[in-house]
Amino acid sequence: FSFALDPNARRKNATRESTTTLKAWLNEHRKNPYPTKGEKIMLAIITKMTLTQVSTWFANARRRLKKDNKVTWSPR
Template sequence: MMPVGGGPIPSFVFDVMNPYHPYAAGLDGARRKNATRETTAPLKAWLTDHRKNPYPTKGEKVMLAVMTKMTLTQVR
């Protein structure tokens, strides 16, 4: 694939060491932890109870975040 300019695609676009690469954020040694079944159980239970309107209010999001020990961003 050639860019609009006609030259080859620069190698930095695919370089994982590039700080703007989507996977570069994980290179500092900190690893993301996957959610366990125990932490997702309250979320699934809430979703089952609210099948017709699966959009939690702000208060429900806060409650779910506390119950699951997740951040509001993770619950969102």
């Protein structure tokens, strides 16, 4: 992705639409909230986010779930 190398590139926050998609996936996979690489790629395309952004979002989401004690999975 060339835009990642642009020093003037602005970091975009996830939109409400993209986080809705990610939250939906997370809710359907609460027992194991670890998307495969293929699932992350699919989610990245749907949400127009990069693979890194999707991975980071899931890491943060799992941390938030854990912090709120809504944890239902055993960490890998």
